[in-house]
Amino acid sequence: MSYRGNGILPARLRSVGLDAGVIRTLAQHTHHITLAKGQTLCPACENMGLALVCQGTLIRQVGFHDGTVSSTELLFSDQFLFSGGTTSGADHNVCFRALEFTEIEWLGMDIIYQLCRENNGFLERYLEKKHRYSRMVEDHLLLRTILSKKEHLMITLAMIFSAKLRRNENAIKITIEELCTVTGSTRQYCSKVITELCQNGILINHYGSLELLDYSALKAQLGSDARRHYELFRAKPV
Amino acid sequence: MSYRGNGILPARLRSVGLDAGVIRTLAQHTHHITLAKGQTLCPACENMGLALVCQGTLIRQVGFHDGTVSSTELLFSDQFLFSGGTTSGADHNVCFRALEFTEIEWLGMDIIYQLCRENNGFLERYLEKKHRYSRMVEDHLLLRTILSKKEHLMITLAMIFSAKLRRNENAIKITIEELCTVTGSTRQYCSKVITELCQNGILINHYGSLELLDYSALKAQLGSDARRHYELFRAKPV
Incomplete structure (x- = not known):
């Protein structure tokens, strides 16, 4: 199911200013998946740390334990997707459903952790991007009230x-x-x-x-x- | 304005399973502030990484650039507060206003980064707690629609x-x-x-x-x- 992609994710990360050494490591650990229309992806289940939509459209769905499902976002190509998938606190309540054929490149949480520890600047960038992503989701939800x-x-x-x-x-x-x-x-x-x-x-x-x-x-x-x-x-x- | 607290934050972190060495480092870097009723705290401005409400009540407020302000959460004593305050991407849109006299102990983003790099397990725990916090805020906002x-x-x-x-x-x-x-x-x-x-x-x-x-x-x-x-x-x- 998961194999090497076309290097779109590493190239995208290079454009945010990461150095060549990190990009090489990232490229070696990039996975690639495709989703048919209607298929669902649970980033926590896959232990994804960071993903990039290369092509297609995803709808972000949040489930409550009683079965209610709400959607919060649409993700298009060239947009990042973050997951809270840690081993102990995996968040199985957030899924992404493909609205059409969708291609994704992604990095596992393990390599993200490793780079956060070893590479200067990666931790700061990762935390900042992840934070902005969840604030954007929040802002969209707040607009429902405003x-x-x-x-x-x-x-x-x-x-x-x-x-x-x-x-x-x-x-x-x-x-x-x-x-x-x-x-x-x-x-x-x-x-x-x-x-x-x-x-x-x-x-x-x-x-x-x-x-x-x-x-x-x-x-x-x-x-x-x-x-x-x-x-x-x-x-x-x- | 900022001085050493009563060690409530380090004790709280010890209870989530961090080891003695980390707790000692954290205790040395813990700041303490008090807010009078009506005072506002901007975690990003203070470069806060993690804070604990020791006493009092805070209301979390999200501002839009056009001046609209929405509230999302009430925080009581013994609850953590996370900030996205990175140097480059400081998020000045999130503030906390004290509804009554409030005491807070907190750690700077710099020491959080240092511990994430140096201490085994801290990064995972920090990311997980931060993720759960933003998911809780999101769940509460989704309930407005549900x-x-x-x-x-x-x-x-x-x-x-x-x-x-x-x-x-x-x-x-x-x-x-x-x-x-x-x-x-x-x-x-x-x-x-x-x-x-x-x-x-x-x-x-x-x-x-x-x-x-x-x-x-x-x-x-x-x-x-x-x-x-x-x-x-x-x-x-x-």
Whole structure:
């Protein structure tokens, strides 16, 4: 199931300023997996420390022990994914489901620990990136409370398509049900908003994927609060 | 402003299984601060790596760059507080405000980094605890979406007083405004629910603090969904 990747993860880490020696070690320990549409990945089960989405789309799902599952994020290619998978405290409540064919390169927690101890600067960078990732997830959840239902749905769509357009894509393989869980809104409300956007020639609903026709019109739908937060999110360092 | 504490933090860390050598080093580097009611602490500004609330109550506040502030958590004595305060990526958006006189012992990020590198097992424990802390914050935010407004407010009150009762206290110095920001509900809705609880002889509103009269009656107000989540939260390892 796991074999060497194309070196996309080491190259990505080189771009954040890690030195050549570390990159060589990382490249030797990089694993590669592919997920078919609908397949689920539990980073803690695999003892993953750090992963990079090379291609595809993942939806981050948090499970409660009573069986309730909520989604918090969509991850696109070129985005990192962190896991809290330590041997004793493995966090099996966080999973990632592939919305389409997805390719991932990843490093085990053991090599992450080793580099944190041995390499100057790696620990600081790892902790900082991991911290930023969990703060980003938190900020998105806080926006559910700060913004109105409509504004939150609009900002989520604007972020999805802004990420897609940067990859020269204009469609996302997502169902209304999946979009609901990411925005925390009901199926009924979500359908109503999507239907309106389709009627206004902004989206096409292919029932299983959403296609963007007009990005500026989508952004124009953001209320003033959502627009402010959208600009702030876009301006943030990643 | 910062001086040696009473060794509560090192003792707390000893209880999680760290060895005597580490504890000695930690004890030498423990700082101590007190906050008056209303004072705010920014862990990143102080370059804090890990802190323990020895006495008092803190409210965790997340700021957005447009000035919006949301609260996510209440922290009581004997609870850890983690910061993402790295030199380059200091996170000034997270602050803690004291709801009453509060005493804290803490360790700088520099000594945390040093111990992560030098001491066997410290890195794993630190990452695990930090991860659990941010997952707990996330779970509480997700409950805002999963539960109804009323259930979320009730579960928040039940958790506050359950923590208080474990400390042999039955009151919390919190205003309705502060409670609103922790639960994500409006001032109007929050007041309505608190007034009902007071009329039922469950709470007394001292306008600045809430006093618990009847814990079992408060728990009986939890709906079936909130009760299930409440039991799950209580059963979780800390």
